[in-house]
C-alpha cells in the first residue's frame with residue numbers, strides 16, 4: 001500500500017508557551033493526505049492555518065506530534081535533512097506571489113531548478129513547459145511587474161512545481177485576486193495539480209473553491225474536523 005504523501009499525527013503548537021500570553025494554536029492535528037489527493041483546509045482568520053502549513057512544510061517545528069513526508073518521519077531529523085526534503089518534495093504557494101522582481105517569469109522558475117542541480121537547458125525547457133501549461137508561455141520573458149495579478153500567481157504556481165515536488169502546500173493561493181479572476185486562476189491551479197498527480201493541502205476561506213477539492217477539513221479550536 002502507498003504511504004500517505006503527508007501524515008500529521010497529534011500535532012500541537014503554542015506560541016509563548018508558559019507565558020501569560022500563551023496561545024495554544026494547534027491541539028492535536030491528525031491528517032493523512034493520500035497520493036494524488038487534494039484537501040481543502042478551511043479556517044477562519046487566526047485559526048492557525050499558516051502555522052499548520054508551516055509545520056507540514058518543515059518551515060517550523062511542532063511542540064508535540066509527528067510529521068511524515070512520503071513515509072519518512074521528520075521528527076528528530078537535523079536541519080540539513082529537513083531542508084533537503086523540503087527542497088525536493090514540497091512546493092509552496094502563498095497569497096502574494098513573492099516572485100523575484102529583477103528576473104523574468106521563466107527565470108523565476110529556472111532558478112530553483114538550478115539550485116537543485118538541474119542543467120540550464122533542462123531547467124529552461126521545463127519552465128517553458130509549465131508556463132505553457134498554465135497558458136502564459138507568451139509571457140515568459142516578462143518581469144513580474146509587467147504581468148497581471150492572475151499571471152503573476154500562475155508563474156508562482158509554476159515556480160512551486162519547478163522541482164517536481166510530491167506535496168503542494170498553498171495558503172490562500174488566489175486570495176489576492178478579484179472573485180472572477182480567482183475562480184479562473186484556481187481552475188488553472190487544479191488543472192496543474194491533477195495533471196502532475198500532486199498531492200495538495202490548500203487553505204482557502206472560499207467554500208466554493210473548497211468544494212472543488214477532494215475533501216474539505218476545518219481547523220476548529222486547534223483540531224481538524226470534516227466540513
Ligand SMILES: Nc1ncnc2c1ncn2[C@@H]1O[C@H](COP(=O)(O)OP(=O)(O)OP(=O)(O)O)[C@@H](O)[C@H]1O
Pocket residue numbers: 015016023025043044045046047048049050051052
Ligand atoms: N510568532 C507568533 N507569536 C505569537 N503568536 C502568534 C505567532 N504567530 C502566530 N500567532 C498567533 O497564532 C494564531 C494563529 O496564527 P496563524 O498565522 O497560524 O493563523 P491563520 O489561520 O493563518 O490566520 P490568517 O488567515 O489571518 O493568516 C493567531 O492568533 C496569531 O496571532
